[in-house]
Amino acid sequence: MSLGGQQLLEYLEKLPGTAFRRLYQSPATALAIFRRMLSYHAKVIVRGLLYMPDPLPLPTLDIWFPPEAGGKIHRDRTIAALRSLHILQVSSPGKDRTQEIQITASFKKGLQLAFEGGGEDGSFGVPSSLPVDPTIDIGYLDKYARKKWDDILHYVVNSLGVQSSSEGVSGPKASVKELLLAGRLVERRPDTRTGIGITQAGFTFLLQESNAQVWTLLLLWLEAADHAADSGMDSIDMLSFLFMLSSLELGTAYDTSALTETRRNMLPSLVDFGLIYFPRDTRQFFPTRLATTLTSTASALRTVSSAFTAATANASGEPGTTTSASGATPADKTGTSKGIIIETNYRIYAYTTSPLQIAVLALFCQLNMRFPNMVSGRLTRDSIRQAIGFGITADQIISYLHAHAHQQMVRETTVTGKPVLPPTVVDQIRLWQLENERMQTTAGFLFKDFESTEEYAALSKYAEEIGVLVWKNDKRQLFFASKHEQLRDYLKSRKKGE
Amino acid sequence: MPRAIRGVLIQCEPAIKSIIVHLDSVNNDIIIEDLDEQTLVVKENMVQLLKQKLEDRLKETYRPEEPLADSD
Numbered sequence A: 001m002s003l004g005g006q007q008l009l010e011y012l013e014k015l016p017g018t019a020f021r022r023l024y025q026s027p028a029t030a031l032a033i034f035r036r037m038l039s040y041h042a043k044v045i046v047r048g049l050l051y052m053p054d055p056l057p058l059p060t061l062d063i064w065f066p067p068e069a070g071g072k073i074h075r076d077r078t079i080a081a082l083r084s085l086h087i088l089q090v091s092s093p094g095k096d097r098t099q100e101i102q103i104t105a106s107f108k109k110g111l112q113l114a115f116e117g118g119g120e121d122g123s124f125g126v127p128s129s130l131p132v133d134p135t136i137d138i139g140y141l142d143k144y145a146r147k148k149w150d151d152i153l154h155y156v157v158n159s160l161g162v163q164s165s166s167e168g169v170s171g172p173k174a175s176v177k178e179l180l181l182a183g184r185l186v187e188r189r190p191d192t193r194t195g196i197g198i199t200q201a202g203f204t205f206l207l208q209e210s211n212a213q214v215w216t217l218l219l220l221w222l223e224a225a226d227h228a229a230d231s232g233m234d235s236i237d238m239l240s241f242l243f244m245l246s247s248l249e250l251g252t253a254y255d256t257s258a259l260t261e262t263r264r265n266m267l268p269s270l271v272d273f274g275l276i277y278f279p280r281d282t283r284q285f286f287p288t289r290l291a292t293t294l295t296s297t298a299s300a301l302r303t304v305s306s307a308f309t310a311a312t313a314n315a316s317g318e319p320g321t322t323t324s325a326s327g328a329t330p331a332d333k334t335g336t337s338k339g340i341i342i343e344t345n346y347r348i349y350a351y352t353t354s355p356l357q358i359a360v361l362a363l364f365c366q367l368n369m370r371f372p373n374m375v376s377g378r379l380t381r382d383s384i385r386q387a388i389g390f391g392i393t394a395d396q397i398i399s400y401l402h403a404h405a406h407q408q409m410v411r412e413t414t415v416t417g418k419p420v421l422p423p424t425v426v427d428q429i430r431l432w433q434l435e436n437e438r439m440q441t442t443a444g445f446l447f448k449d450f451e452s453t454e455e456y457a458a459l460s461k462y463a464e465e466i467g468v469l470v471w472k473n474d475k476r477q478l479f480f481a482s483k484h485e486q487l488r489d490y491l492k493s494r495k496k497g498e
Numbered sequence B: 001m002p003r004a005i006r007g008v009l010i011q012c013e014p015a016i017k018s019i020i021v022h023l024d025s026v027n028n029d030i031i032i033e034d035l036d037e038q039t040l041v042v043k044e045n046m047v048q049l050l051k052q053k054l055e056d057r058l059k060e061t062y063r064p065e066e067p068l069a070d071s072d
Helices: A003-013 A017-023 A027-037 A040-049 A057-062 A071-086 A105-115 A138-158 A174-182 A200-207 A208-229 A233-245 A261-275 A301-317 A322-334 A355-364 A381-390 A394-403 A407-418 A422-434 A451-463 A485-497 B015-028 B045-059
Strands: A089-090 A099-104 A184-188 A197-200 A284-287 A341-343 A348-352 A366-370 A373-379 A439-448 A468-471 A478-481 B003-012 B032-034 B039-042
Touching: A003 A027, A003 A099, A003 A208, A017 A105, A017 A355, A027 A105, A027 A233, A040 A071, A040 A089, A040 A099, A040 A184, A057 A071, A057 A099, A071 A089, A071 A301, A071 A451, A089 A301, A099 A105, A138 A200, A138 A208, A138 A261, A138 A355, A174 A184, A174 A208, A174 A261, A184 A381, A197 A200, A200 A355, A200 A394, A208 A261, A233 A261, A233 A451, A322 A478, A341 A407, A348 A355, A348 A394, A355 A373, A381 A394, A381 A422, A381 B045, A394 A422, A439 A451, A439 B032, A451 A468, A451 A478, A451 B039, A478 B032, A485 B032, B003 B015, B003 B032, B003 B045, B015 B032, B015 B045
Parallel strands: none
Antiparallel strands: A089 A099, A184 A197, A341 A348, A348 A373, A366 A373, A439 A478, A439 B003, A468 A478, B003 B039, B032 B039
């Protein structure tokens, strides 16, 4: 699962059961959760149980998860994940009856509707029947979304004090700035030029792929709505609307009058994020790629550009094979992304004019020279340590360098079959990080003071089964778990069973 | 009922752990539970400070060599 999905999962797990019941009323939500949030094993279980009228005895699952092949751990973790999303109900264990599982009624209904079609009209959006402006095509929407999103990223980066030289950067709306402030991606610092400084969370945000970035911002937006209860915004309805948006088709116009009023009120904010395009004086809106890729595993904007570059590289070898490439070339030339060369002596040359990319490079490189079309510098122990101090990981740096490697490097490696980045440099970046990380930290809960050895044994075993156990000491009857909600529920049902 | 205490589990080398124990001995405001040679649970809000202090302490003893600087 991608980082974006992970963040969303953490947000969802904190919601109460009633919120899930409301969410699953929308078939689009049930489908989006099924598509995006579930592992392969979980999908098998859900699909198998979806049309089952009666609860299924738990041991029956052993056919899918053979215990002799270590399937029990998989089975229990999958069930725990499904329970935390309120998709699966498991009856409490008893002495003389086997446990049974079934899909919760609300999720079952939602997903069945999604598969069969039906339920309320327009749960997957209503395409507009009005004439559509022919200039608004997918290319236009991509450009629009990219500009909106880059404005937001520029704002975060510029807070670093890197002079922005590019024209036409208008910066995001005040509401978006407030969100970034509230989410502590940036903070007010009177001593900087812009009065705003980037935080550790902001650095991490910058290096994420755009899908994860979008989710970060959207979750901040949902949390802000939760806190301002009088704003008339309902975070559950907002979330459900986002899931609906993610099921819409790119390049199609949708009818705004089919939306409820609260959802219509959300449109301006979504325009500010670049998730939808909303032409003036029409009753249509267009989802952009940022919205339609919210719950798919397909990549959003940033990596689309790299896909395009790959396509152009292909086209130069075999002329005329790709048609989409020609449309992408201009964007690439002014390009924000491609063109970092890294040598085995840790020197870096980046062919870029984008202040955004230069600022990002400056996070972990010691930049020495700047030319009209490129900057040069080198990776040093200090520059990497500084980056790690900001909360950037070695893997983030490596994957950033990898994703933005110059075509020349990529081409060479496809011929020779060697890795794109010099292995010495990659190893050294990792070593520099290890030097800094002398302790491994895990947030969670320490469980102690058990009433009996049996209680300890049962709970620690259960914690292990659902995959939250981090450390245990049987002798002292102590264990450490990364989450406690399900353990608490388990203890309660155990007490009842006695 | 057993108790669940919120905290951060730290797993590290015994040498690092002894430094942490030493840092804690000043005010006793870091460690929640000392688990074993390589493991302990500390307060969530102290982790950042702890990392900082550990870094300072190690700086005194540890000086790795920089790769040779070449002309730019």
